Amino acid sequence: MAQDKNNIRLTDKQSIPRVVAAMTAAEKVSLVTGMGLKIEGLPPGLLPPGDPKDDDIPEKVPGAAGRTHAIPRLGIPTIILSDGPAGIRINPYRNSDSTKPYFATGFPVATLLASSWDTALVTQIGKAMGKEALEYGIDVILGPGMNLQRNPLGGRNFEYYSEDPLLTGHMAAAMVRGVQSTGVGTSIKHFAANNQEFNRMQLNTIVSQRALRELYLRGFQLAVKHGQPWTVMSSYNKINGVYTSENPVLLKRILRDEWKFKGTVITDWFGGTNPAQQLNAWNNLLMPGFYAQSQALLGALQDGSLSAQTLDANVAAILQLVVQSPVFKKYKYSDKPDLSASAAIVRRAAAESMVLLKNDSALPITAPGKIALFGVTSYKLIAGGTGSGDVNKAYVTDLDKAMLQGGYVLDAGLQTEYGRYITEKTAQLPKSPSLFSTPPPIPEQQPDSEAISRLAKYMDVAIITIGRNAGEGSDRNIENDFLLREDERTMLKVISEAFHANNKKVVVVLNIGGVIETASWRQYADAILLAWQPGQEGGSSIADVISGNINPSGRLAASFPMQYTDVPSSAGFPGKELPGGSNNGNPMMGKPSEVQYTEDIYVGYRGYTTNNIATAFPFGYGLSYTNFTYSRPRVTSAPGVAPIRVAVTVTNSGNRPGREVVQLYVSAPAIKQGRPVRELKAFAKTGILPPGGKETVQLTLGMSDLAWFDEARMAWVVTPGTYKLEIGANAEMVITSTEYKIGKEMMLEKNLAAL
Numbered sequence: 001m002a003q004d005k006n007n008i009r010l011t012d013k014q015s016i017p018r019v020v021a022a023m024t025a026a027e028k029v030s031l032v033t034g035m036g037l038k039i040e041g042l043p044p045g046l047l048p049p050g051d052p053k054d055d056d057i058p059e060k061v062p063g064a065a066g067r068t069h070a071i072p073r074l075g076i077p078t079i080i081l082s083d084g085p086a087g088i089r090i091n092p093y094r095n096s097d098s099t100k101p102y103f104a105t106g107f108p109v110a111t112l113l114a115s116s117w118d119t120a121l122v123t124q125i126g127k128a129m130g131k132e133a134l135e136y137g138i139d140v141i142l143g144p145g146m147n148l149q150r151n152p153l154g155g156r157n158f159e160y161y162s163e164d165p166l167l168t169g170h171m172a173a174a175m176v177r178g179v180q181s182t183g184v185g186t187s188i189k190h191f192a193a194n195n196q197e198f199n200r201m202q203l204n205t206i207v208s209q210r211a212l213r214e215l216y217l218r219g220f221q222l223a224v225k226h227g228q229p230w231t232v233m234s235s236y237n238k239i240n241g242v243y244t245s246e247n248p249v250l251l252k253r254i255l256r257d258e259w260k261f262k263g264t265v266i267t268d269w270f271g272g273t274n275p276a277q278q279l280n281a282w283n284n285l286l287m288p289g290f291y292a293q294s295q296a297l298l299g300a301l302q303d304g305s306l307s308a309q310t311l312d313a314n315v316a317a318i319l320q321l322v323v324q325s326p327v328f329k330k331y332k333y334s335d336k337p338d339l340s341a342s343a344a345i346v347r348r349a350a351a352e353s354m355v356l357l358k359n360d361s362a363l364p365i366t367a368p369g370k371i372a373l374f375g376v377t378s379y380k381l382i383a384g385g386t387g388s389g390d391v392n393k394a395y396v397t398d399l400d401k402a403m404l405q406g407g408y409v410l411d412a413g414l415q416t417e418y419g420r421y422i423t424e425k426t427a428q429l430p431k432s433p434s435l436f437s438t439p440p441p442i443p444e445q446q447p448d449s450e451a452i453s454r455l456a457k458y459m460d461v462a463i464i465t466i467g468r469n470a471g472e473g474s475d476r477n478i479e480n481d482f483l484l485r486e487d488e489r490t491m492l493k494v495i496s497e498a499f500h501a502n503n504k505k506v507v508v509v510l511n512i513g514g515v516i517e518t519a520s521w522r523q524y525a526d527a528i529l530l531a532w533q534p535g536q537e538g539g540s541s542i543a544d545v546i547s548g549n550i551n552p553s554g555r556l557a558a559s560f561p562m563q564y565t566d567v568p569s570s571a572g573f574p575g576k577e578l579p580g581g582s583n584n585g586n587p588m589m590g591k592p593s594e595v596q597y598t599e600d601i602y603v604g605y606r607g608y609t610t611n612n613i614a615t616a617f618p619f620g621y622g623l624s625y626t627n628f629t630y631s632r633p634r635v636t637s638a639p640g641v642a643p644i645r646v647a648v649t650v651t652n653s654g655n656r657p658g659r660e661v662v663q664l665y666v667s668a669p670a671i672k673q674g675r676p677v678r679e680l681k682a683f684a685k686t687g688i689l690p691p692g693g694k695e696t697v698q699l700t701l702g703m704s705d706l707a708w709f710d711e712a713r714m715a716w717v718v719t720p721g722t723y724k725l726e727i728g729a730n731a732e733m734v735i736t737s738t739e740y741k742i743g744k745e746m747m748l749e750k751n752l753a754a755l
């Protein structure tokens, strides 16, 4: 029976072709260009104007990053997209509603979550985040962020997981599965090779096909395979000369044809320059969408640079996203998420995932110890980074309050003094900073040596917190950021000397979002706890580790180098501006620039181990309050057939309950093109093992885990020879290993697309 032309509605997936056929060209271009971004604090005129018709459409979720256009006559609702990786970023206050605030949970940053090496935990966090989004009427979370931490100065590293693609890919997949189990979508970002902030909208990343395949695309490939995200966000940068959002090789041949991605691709906000080319490249949705784009698309339809079929295919991809969304399914959101349930998960997740870097019998400290608490961030914790990865949370639990709560005794004079000092300095900070500015740090007070000597006599332990913040829009500096500031060095030295003179221990807590230099000052500390930016319950999480209520089981997801010049990418970071380029009067655009990834595949531990460069703390490193021993690993599958199964038994040989992270590295036979000394290829985490308790962990490798990417043949190749399967305490220390032989060369996939 012919359908009534006036009665065509989007009802389900099957209805999409009919709906597309019923749409006008103007409706189609409105759907592929989003709407609704309002950034507070940006100078007027900086953003291109939206469609004037949009001005009258009321905001549904104020502060969300954007939404799509509704087409009511066809039953197409608006879907809401909101940041981001550490929790929902929306406005906490609404003019239309003075009855309540709209806070969201500040979850731990991605780097801390990756340090858990615990995919089940990350899925649980994702579930909590997804439920919050659902209850606030949000359809897609703009996260997780999953670019590789190529260089410690990357301004958004806190939003990303690791320097390693395998850990990154599995963490992102775990997060995606958690969020999407609630019926809310995700957007894995920023695809791809967007590893820094410098001139990010006009940056050309020059990188080899091998490094792309083995590192920069690999994590995304794993996340697509194991997480099936609803959307992928293309990045701002170009790869080898072409904007990612305008590159059909990346978005069609690799993402869709090779990896079988079935979802929708959206641009990063204002990414790319040619809307028709973006649709031709299968970047379906242009965000946040502005008037000039929709006009350009109508023009492109006229002049033939965009075909009607291509526009229809992009429209269909967006409708496919719409039909999955909570709003389409008429979910009745409450605006009342269960924030206290999330807080409990956040507290435990952060504590478990912190990394104990050093411990000369200083930790744990049983309450009621007398603690002298130093450092501005002991009293004003940094829960997460800035920019779109920030969250408007109801509160942050500071360490001083949490220590008191935990039954410790603090020096009240010190607490009052810090309180006064921080209030005074905070009042001098800019009132409403823009989205892209990180507030300057509050310097540490010059220590009064006499007062500190007095404290060292009657307090039991000194705890000193060092804090760092960063975020979107700029990278970090070496001076006063990667390196400690002079005021921080003086504080550490004076306090440590006074406490050590009285045979008292000194504990340093690192409340940081990215890697810093530690080798020059670590001798001042008896213990170093890497708390990262632990989310809104951070003080309590740190206190839980200090007390030993939680035995930390985090391991580094990024190497801590001895010095910046040791970093494999340090020489060319962050690249250079090209001569004669301009930002066309828009400071947000930055100037045309280029960065060359000359370290190629030797990023992070792949570089340090292969070039024999010592690190301060290697990738995979982390201590526990207990110890573990390992059996030899056994290959339990038949020789030469995938999957390769490896079993290893872990025993808690210490005297406290604890969890161990089992890291399986592969050391491959040498080839003339070169291979890293070893690469992480599988990992697992034990449950809580009581003293003497054992667990046999099963790890699985595919043939692809033995393969390298051969540019000459554009193929994944498994070279014949003997592979060492190594159980590592970290990337530099093998505990035990076994061998695996490959008889003849295997080519797993060939003639793959080149970028």
Ligand code: BGC
Pocket (backbone or CB within 6 Å): 065, 083, 084, 142, 189, 268, 269, 388, 472
């Ligand atoms: C960021 C994205 C973010 C988007 C929307 C961009 O500036 O790069 O990560 O999702 O803004 O806020």
